[in-house]
Amino acid sequence: MVDCVNKKMIIDVLFIGFLGLTSVLSQVPPFTEKCESGLYPPDSNWSIPTYVVNLDLPGEERWTEVMKDRGPQIRHLLSMFKQFIRDFGNRTEKIIKFVDTNGEKMVSTLPYADEMRGIANATGLPLGEVVFYNVFYELFTFCTSIVAQDSSGKLFHARNLDFGLFLGWDVKTDSWTITEALRHTIVNIDFRRNNKTVFKSVHFAGYLGVLTGVKPGVFTLTMNERFNIDGGFMGVIEWILGDHSGQWMGFLTRQTLENSHSFEEAKKNLTNTKMLAPAYFILGGTKPGEGCVITRARESAVDVWCMNSSMWYILETNYDHWQKPLFLDDRRTPAHKCMNTLTQKKVSVAGIFDVLSSKPVLNKLTTYTALMQVDSGHLETWIQACEEPCFPW
Structure with missing residues (x-):
């Protein structure tokens, strides 16, 4: 090859x-983070169409x-x-x-x-x-994922998908050219077998892996990239050079959504399957407290961080939760600030959308915000755009 x-x-x-x-660094504007409110629902022009993919075909x-x-x-x-x-x-x-x-x-x-x-x-x-x-979706992906529990124990799972870092900064429009093009390819997919939904997911059309998905009544799942020398670019290179022993991140998540029938089965699969690159898998279940961040090396998980009785949400960007994020890319701190401003009493699709629409959680790399509720199998996706002043990432 x-x-x-x-x-x-x-x-x-x-x-x-x-x-x-x-x-790009010269474009970073100064601003004070503000926790947004009342932004949901956005204008219908920002909604995403849903297509059915028939797995029987x-x-x-x-x-x-x-x-x-x-x-x-x-x-x-x-x-x-x-x-x-x-x-x-x-x-x-x-x-x-x-x-x-x-x-x-x-x-x-x-x-x-x-x-x-x-x-x-x-x-x-x-x-x-x-x-x-x-x-190439295995690379350049920055994300924020949240699993949150309301006062009754109902679980919501949401994420921003940020994609395109370093892929063509346009100095005239102060935007990422690939990110702008990607927004026009976003679709929701309802995967069905025997005319029944197996799982729902969000895709850049033509990409067959899954970065965001819900298996109704069973679990929700998002994937965030983990930047680590053990994989990433080198994993892709090894695959091109002939080493095919590891699984691609997005294909593993799709297979998990299709074939796993419980939260625990999905967690085991995402924890132990050998991979081509490190990643974070953010998994939500149906029971109160069923929310985990699985921090992956290529061979297996190095950490499984789950909600406990004192936690009502769990949040992951692109850095190990026990380490400080890169100072140029601290979306974690403002995301926590806005979740705590929201409070557990106001956890809902609308409330979490506001959190994910707050800068710099929302930034110029953000292509979409997806909102899921596992019990109803609800999935909705909105194209996102960040008005000036806005961080490049």
Whole structure:
């Protein structure tokens, strides 16, 4: 698989986005964090459509309707990303050529290969680009996830999905170009078998893994990236170079939502399955106190942090909960501040939406806010945008 590409070239491309960091830091505005209130519901123009994916169909046919509606946005997004890579010189063209001509070799190593082939057929994209599209969501993801319990013990699970750090800062519009393009691809998916919902999830159309999902009446699940030398970029490189022993994060979450039938079964699966990269899995159940953050290394969990009798919520961004967050990216402190301002008595879809709409929990990388309630199987998703002044992340 790697006869036309070498490890150094892959590393060069994976890290090219970091070159714009100094420029972006100069854009960081001063402001005092404010806990928002009364923002729910947003204008209906920011709502997300829901599609049904029938798991009884052959994989090649499952995403036809979604691709019919969202194929142009996916093609546009990939063309932007390819141009972003090309801007760093002729050497990177070899990566693009490799991806375009080795799709079948790459897809054969991944779950949902038939679904990827179906997406390629429906959009006219090279199969290699569909594979690449499904891989790069393992990187550049900043998130905030919350599981909260109201005064009656009812559990809510919500998250902001922040994506696109270092992927094309536009100095004219003070925005991330890839983040802006991603907002046009967001969809809710109702996965059904025998005409019954198996689970619901939020997707960037064309991405087959799951970052946000609910199995009605059983559990809720979100995934946040964990920045650690043990995995991440290096895990992707190892996969390209032929080591396929670990599971992709987003594919593991989808398989968990599809195949696990209890909170404890899901927790065990997310704790012990070998992975390609470290991650945080935020898991919510149906009973009071069933909320956990599973901090993963590649081999297994290094920590499972669960709600106890003195806790009414649990919150995770992108840093180990026992460590201080990076000073340039402290979304944790204002998120805690706003949750405590909300209070347990006001925990609801509306209340948590306000918390996740408070800066810098809401920032220029935020693509969407998702709100879930496990008992009813409720999932709603809203496109987010951050008005100035706003942190780049």
